[in-house]
Amino acid sequence: MATSSSPLDKDVPAAPAHSDEADNLLLARIRLVLVLSALLVAIVDYIGPGRANRAALLVLSSYAAACTVAYVCTHSQLKWTRGKLMHRLDAAMCAAMVAAGGQADVFPLVFLFFAIVVASLRYGLDEGARVTIVAVMLYCVAAIATTFALAEARLFLRAAVLLAFGRAIAQLGERHIQAARREALLRDLNQVSNPRFGIDRTMTAALERTRDFFKASSCFTVMQDSDTGRFAIRAVRKGGPLVAPPSEVDAELARAMLPEPRTHLLLYVSPWSRRFGPSGTSLSHAVSGGRWMYHDERRLRDLAGLLEAASYISAPLVFGRGKGRVFVVASTRHLGRGDALFLARIAAQELHAIDSIDLLDRIASDAAASERKKLALDLHDTAIQSYIGLQLGLVALCRRAAPSNPLNDELGKLVAMAADVVVQLRDYARGACGKAPAGEPIFITALRRQAAQAMTSYGVDIRIDIEGPLEFGDRLTAEVLQIVREGISNVCRHTAAKRAAVMLRCSANLLRIEINNEHGGIQPPPFRPHSISERAAALGGAAFVCQGRFNDTIVCVEIPL
Structure with a gap:
C-alpha cells in the first residue's frame, strides 16, 4: 500500500515530479544571484555611514553568506536543503530588509515573491498561501516598526495587492503539482497492469x-x-x-x-x-x-x-x-x-x-491449458508408466534378495525414491489438467513435499519459512515454486550441506526468496545459478549470491510486485 512517502504526496520534498536535485540546485543558484545582486546595489548606492545604511549592508552580507553556504550544501545533496527552510528564510529576509533599509527598496518585494513562487511550485496551495500570509504580515510589521507610526493607507493597499498576487501564484503552483501527480498516477497504473x-x-x-x-x-x-x-x-x-x-x-x-x-x-x-x-x-x-x-x-x-x-x-x-x-x-x-x-x-x-x-x-491461459492437458496425457503414457514399471521391478528385486544381503537398505531407498518420483509425476499431470487438491494451498503443500523428499533422498533438512501473505496469480505462483524447487535441488546435488532453509518474504511491493545452505567454513567459488537467474529476469526481478555471517551461502531472488 501507498505510504506517506509516496511520490504522489506533494508534501514530500524529494518527490520526483517537482522536487528533484536539479530543481534544488537551480533554486539555490537563483537565490544566490539575487542576494549578491542586492548586495552589489547596496554597495554601489551606499550614501554614508548612517545607521540604516550599515544595517542594510549587515543584513545583506549575512544573508549572502547564508545563501553561499546553502548553495554549497545543495551541491553535497544534504537533506535540509530539500525542505521548506530556505523559502521561509526568504520570507523572513524580506521583513529584515524592510526593517533595515525601509520599504522604498525594491529588493524586499523581490525576495517576498521569490519565497511565494518557490513554496507554491514545490508544495502547492497550502504552503504557498501560508508563506504569502506570513510574509505580508512580516512586511507590514517591519514597515510600521520602521516609521514608528501607524502605517499609511497605501501600505495596506500594497499588502492587499501582495495577498492577491500570492494567492494567484499559489493556485497556479497547486495546478502544476496536481498535473504532475496525475501523470505519476497514470504511470503507476500502467505499471500495475501486469x-x-x-x-x-x-x-x-x-x-x-x-x-x-x-x-x-x-x-x-x-x-x-x-x-x-x-x-x-x-x-x-x-x-x-x-x-x-x-x-x-x-x-x-x-x-x-x-x-x-x-x-x-x-x-x-x-x-x-x-x-x-x-x-x-x-x-x-x-x-x-x-x-x-x-x-x-x-x-x-x-x-x-x-x-x-x-x-x-x-x-x-x-x-x-x-x-x-x-x-x-x-x-x-x-x-x-x-x-x-x-x-x-x-x-x-x-x-x-x-x-x-x-x-x-x-x-492465452486457456490455450496453454489445452496444451498442458495434452502434455499430461503424454507424460502419463511415457514417463509415469515407465517409472511404475521401474518401481515394480525394484520391488521384485528386493523380494528376491536374501535377508542377509548387504544391499537391502540401498534397494529399499531406491524403491522409496521411485515411489516418490511416481507421486510427483502424478501431481504434475494432475496440476497440468487443472485438478488442484482441496485443503492446504498447493503451493505450501508442494514446498513441504519437496523438503521431505530432500530429507529422505539426500539427508538434507530443509526448513520452510514464509513471512507475509503469498497472494498472487497462478502464473507467478508456478514460477516461484519452480525457482524454489531448483534452489533445493542445487543444494542437495551440488553441496555437502546437511541443513538448509528457504525463506519467502512478501511485502506490498517485493517478493524476496532466500535459499540458504551451510558451507562449513569453506566458501565456494563465485557462481551464478543460471536457471534461477533467467527465471527471475523473466519475471522482472534479479537473482544474486551472497555469503552470510554464519558460514552459509545465500541465493537471493527479488521479484517486484
Whole structure:
C-alpha cells in the first residue's frame, strides 16, 4: 500500500515530479544571484555611514553568506536543503530588509515573491498561501516598526495587492503539482497492469493507488454481471489487504449504489453546515460530452449517508461482461469537479486496460491449458508408466534378495525414491489438467513435499519459512515454486550441506526468496545459478549470491510486485 512517502504526496520534498536535485540546485543558484545582486546595489548606492545604511549592508552580507553556504550544501545533496527552510528564510529576509533599509527598496518585494513562487511550485496551495500570509504580515510589521507610526493607507493597499498576487501564484503552483501527480498516477497504473499477478491483486493495487491519490477513505467498484445479473463489490481502504476479491452483494443494496443514469459522472458534496439547510452539491455529467447538471439531491444524499461520506465521486465502469461504477469516498475532504473528470479518465483508460490485459491473459491461459492437458496425457503414457514399471521391478528385486544381503537398505531407498518420483509425476499431470487438491494451498503443500523428499533422498533438512501473505496469480505462483524447487535441488546435488532453509518474504511491493545452505567454513567459488537467474529476469526481478555471517551461502531472488 501507498505510504506517506509516496511520490504522489506533494508534501514530500524529494518527490520526483517537482522536487528533484536539479530543481534544488537551480533554486539555490537563483537565490544566490539575487542576494549578491542586492548586495552589489547596496554597495554601489551606499550614501554614508548612517545607521540604516550599515544595517542594510549587515543584513545583506549575512544573508549572502547564508545563501553561499546553502548553495554549497545543495551541491553535497544534504537533506535540509530539500525542505521548506530556505523559502521561509526568504520570507523572513524580506521583513529584515524592510526593517533595515525601509520599504522604498525594491529588493524586499523581490525576495517576498521569490519565497511565494518557490513554496507554491514545490508544495502547492497550502504552503504557498501560508508563506504569502506570513510574509505580508512580516512586511507590514517591519514597515510600521520602521516609521514608528501607524502605517499609511497605501501600505495596506500594497499588502492587499501582495495577498492577491500570492494567492494567484499559489493556485497556479497547486495546478502544476496536481498535473504532475496525475501523470505519476497514470504511470503507476500502467505499471500495475501486469497479468502475472492475477486480476484480483492487480485491481486491488489499482484501486488502492486511486484511493491514495484522492486522499480518500475508501475506493470500490460495484459491478453487475451481464449474464447472471448478480452484483459484486470490490472495496479497498487504507491499511487493507494486498488482495481484495469481489464479494457478492444484495441486489437491492447494489441498485441503491447505482443511481441513474448509469452512464453519467456523479459528484456529491455535503453542506458545510446544517444550519444553512440540508442541501449539498449534487451534480451529474455526461462522460461523452456536455456540461454539469443538477441531479436528484435526495438520491445522492441518501447514498452519501449509506457510505458515511462527506463527499464522493463516481464514474461508469465497463469490465469484462459486467457494467457498474467505481466510487471514491472521502469522509473529511471535499472532492470537486476536476476530481470526478479525472476519475472518469482512470475508469475509461487505465482500469479498462487492466480488463483487456486480463482478457488476453485468459485467452492465452486457456490455450496453454489445452496444451498442458495434452502434455499430461503424454507424460502419463511415457514417463509415469515407465517409472511404475521401474518401481515394480525394484520391488521384485528386493523380494528376491536374501535377508542377509548387504544391499537391502540401498534397494529399499531406491524403491522409496521411485515411489516418490511416481507421486510427483502424478501431481504434475494432475496440476497440468487443472485438478488442484482441496485443503492446504498447493503451493505450501508442494514446498513441504519437496523438503521431505530432500530429507529422505539426500539427508538434507530443509526448513520452510514464509513471512507475509503469498497472494498472487497462478502464473507467478508456478514460477516461484519452480525457482524454489531448483534452489533445493542445487543444494542437495551440488553441496555437502546437511541443513538448509528457504525463506519467502512478501511485502506490498517485493517478493524476496532466500535459499540458504551451510558451507562449513569453506566458501565456494563465485557462481551464478543460471536457471534461477533467467527465471527471475523473466519475471522482472534479479537473482544474486551472497555469503552470510554464519558460514552459509545465500541465493537471493527479488521479484517486484
